[in-house]
Amino acid sequence: MDMGFLRPLYESGAPVASVHMDTSRDTTDADKKIELRWRHLREELAALGTDEATLDVLEQAVGEKTSRAYGDHGQALFASEGTLLGAHTLGDIPVQDRASYLPVPDVLPLAVDRGRRLPYVLVALDRVNAKVTAYTARPTREPVLEADSAGESLRNIDGLGGRGGRGQRNNPGGPGADSHAAQELWRENTAKVAEHVREAARKVGAEIIIVGGDEEAIAYLRDNLGPRQLALPIRVVPGGRGGTDAEERLHKAAEDALREFVVERHDAFLEDYQRKLAHDQAVRGTTPILPMLSEARVETLLLGAERDGEPELWGSFNEPLLVDTDPKGLDDPNAAFRAPASALMLRSAVLADAGFTELLDHGRTSSESGATLRFPKQ
Numbered sequence: 001m002d003m004g005f006l007r008p009l010y011e012s013g014a015p016v017a018s019v020h021m022d023t024s025r026d027t028t029d030a031d032k033k034i035e036l037r038w039r040h041l042r043e044e045l046a047a048l049g050t051d052e053a054t055l056d057v058l059e060q061a062v063g064e065k066t067s068r069a070y071g072d073h074g075q076a077l078f079a080s081e082g083t084l085l086g087a088h089t090l091g092d093i094p095v096q097d098r099a100s101y102l103p104v105p106d107v108l109p110l111a112v113d114r115g116r117r118l119p120y121v122l123v124a125l126d127r128v129n130a131k132v133t134a135y136t137a138r139p140t141r142e143p144v145l146e147a148d149s150a151g152e153s154l155r156n157i158d159g160l161g162g163r164g165g166r167g168q169r170n171n172p173g174g175p176g177a178d179s180h181a182a183q184e185l186w187r188e189n190t191a192k193v194a195e196h197v198r199e200a201a202r203k204v205g206a207e208i209i210i211v212g213g214d215e216e217a218i219a220y221l222r223d224n225l226g227p228r229q230l231a232l233p234i235r236v237v238p239g240g241r242g243g244t245d246a247e248e249r250l251h252k253a254a255e256d257a258l259r260e261f262v263v264e265r266h267d268a269f270l271e272d273y274q275r276k277l278a279h280d281q282a283v284r285g286t287t288p289i290l291p292m293l294s295e296a297r298v299e300t301l302l303l304g305a306e307r308d309g310e311p312e313l314w315g316s317f318n319e320p321l322l323v324d325t326d327p328k329g330l331d332d333p334n335a336a337f338r339a340p341a342s343a344l345m346l347r348s349a350v351l352a353d354a355g356f357t358e359l360l361d362h363g364r365t366s367s368e369s370g371a372t373l374r375f376p377k378q
Contacts (some may be wrong), residue, residue: 001357003350006096009105010320010347012080017050017105019058019077020094026072032060038062041099048101053082061087073139075112089139104315107350108342112305112358113137114261119204121197122254124247125213125221125239129185129203130193134200139372145203146367147196149189159167163164179350187220196226201232208233210257212250213240235261266360280377284370286341286362287325293345293370294322296352303342304315304361304366315344320351345369 009016021037024030042055057079074090085105090113100106109334114137122133134145197209209225209232211218218236225234235257239250276282283289290313292298316322317335323344327336359368 001355002355003111003346003354005114006105006111006346006350008166009078009085009107010351011086012083013317015050015096015101015103016078016080016085016105017045017054017058018100018102019045019075019098020090020106020378021062021077021097021099021160022093023075024072034062034212038306039095044099044100046278049098050101051081054079054268057082057084060084062295074113076107078105078107082190085170102339103337104339104343106340106343106349107346108303108305108307110150110329111303111346111356115358116259116354118207118258118262120208120254120258121200121204121206121208121211122250123193123209123211123221124191124250125190125198125211125217126241127191127214127217129189129241130213130217132193132194132196132200133317134204134206136204145200149196168321171225177236180211187223190217190220191224192223197221197225206232206271208235208258208261210237212253212256213236216220221326233261263360266358270355270360273370276372277370281375282353282370282372284368286313286345288343288371289371290325290371291325292373293348293354294324295350296321297374298349298352298354298355298371300355300372301345301349301370302357302358302370302372303345304368306365306367307340307342307368309366311341312338313341315339315347321348323348341369 013104019041021041023034023123027033038059045055058077060073061077061084072093074094076086076088076090088110090110092113094109097160098106098109117137117139118204120135120139122135124131128150130149132145132147133143134148134184135143163285173291200206201209211221211234222234237250237253237257239248239253273282283292289298289301293301313332314327314336316330316332319331322330324330327333330336346356359366359370
């Protein structure tokens with residue numbers, strides 16, 4: 001995952017207040033619950049020494065309701081010296097509401113959440129009509145693109161429901177020809193849908209297409225989205241068109257399919273990581289990672305989301321890439337400070353343009369760490 005979106009969070013030279021909180025708006029009293037959660041976090045931040053201007057700008061960000069307006073989700077906020085550095089919607093509720101005031105932003109929950117989501121296109125279709133919706137990896141209040149595709153129906157074919165008139169097709173060949181004409185019509189309809197899908201995929205940089213609806217229409221759509229046309233995986237899920245219930249099943253199944261696909265990608269990455277370990281192109285564990293980060297040799301940083309018992313490391317105000325277990329290992333021990341390991345390791349990785357991947361154990365969270373390298377160890 002490209003972590004460039006985190007760079008603005010490191011622009012302050014002062015301590016940063018980081019907030020990760022549940023901002024779900026799925027009940028009538030949701031706003032009151034959010035207010036109470038924020039009040040508790042504000043008290044925590046004040047006790048840690050956060051200045052009033054920073055507390056006020058965070059409170060304003062919570063009150064503006066810029067996160068998603070529906071369903072279970074969270075919000076990650078970062079501020080320093082009265083300036084809001086970033087406000088991000090979290091696709092999932094944070095494991096717990098969390099606030100910190102540190103020399104560096106605490107970005108691990110946000111990085112993990114972003115890595116668990118992918119840009120995708122969702123298609124609901126039958127043999128005549130379809131709806132194509134595109135989503136980015138960043139949770140938003142509305143989809144980035146929505147397109148309805150209305151095709152021709154069998155009523156426009158002589159002998160299958162039409163009585164003549166504009167748009168009819170002559171059908172002199174009998175019942176067999178009727179069937180062939182119908183299939184050709186459905187193929188034409190799905191060809192139009194495929195154009196919308198390609199446009200949507202380009203719009204969001206989709207990494208997967210999820211489809212629900214009529215089986216034969218899906219087969220035709222697959223033909224129109226073959227490898228030569230759009231080399232993206234296609235997952236078929238329950239639900240589709242046919243009313244609110246079908247649409248709800250489709251969206252629920254799409255979320256499940258996305259989670260499965262992310263786990264599969266993580267498993268594939270883990271296999272590659274294991275191969276690289278055997279060839280000195282990767283390292284495992286915090287201590288071996290630190291010199292690689294300090295020398296900007298990390299290609300992708302791998303961190304588990306489990307934070308119980310997370311150690312602290314030493315970082316430098318002067319050289320943000322440097323991370324060590326001892327302040328004497330930094331450029332200037334007098335400019336050293338302590339912070340959670342993940343916060344310092346991620347700062348170093350972001351500012352060295354490294355990538356990030358959550359380290360999972362076949363879908364289960366872990367507390368392990370590792371890194372792939374830009375060139376082998378020497």
